[in-house]
Amino acid sequence: MATYKELLARKQELDAEIERARQVEAEQALSTVRETIAAFGFTPDDVFGTRRKARGASNGAPRFRHPETGETWGGRGPRPRWLKGKDPEQFRVAGL
Incomplete structure (x- = not known):
């Protein structure tokens, strides 16, 4: 061995x-x-092949902003506490 x-x-x-x-x-x-x-x-x-183009605001840009605190949310993942029970459209960032 x-x-x-x-x-x-x-x-x-x-x-x-x-x-x-x-x-x-x-x-x-x-x-x-x-x-x-x-x-x-x-x-x-x-x-x-070619790279896919990003759709919408998937580049990580915030879609929603809290008017008082300035907190943002991109629309992915769990909904933040400040948006729970509210219409997110009233917090949508202009232009998106």
């Missing part, structure tokens, strides 16, 4: 061999991808 140190040495050798094999295969895969992109004239948007 191999000793602990011998096994660790073999593990390090295997890890290095695995990394070398990964690099070789990754280079081959990247080469294939590049050839395919060039052959079909793909654009980055074709390959990766």
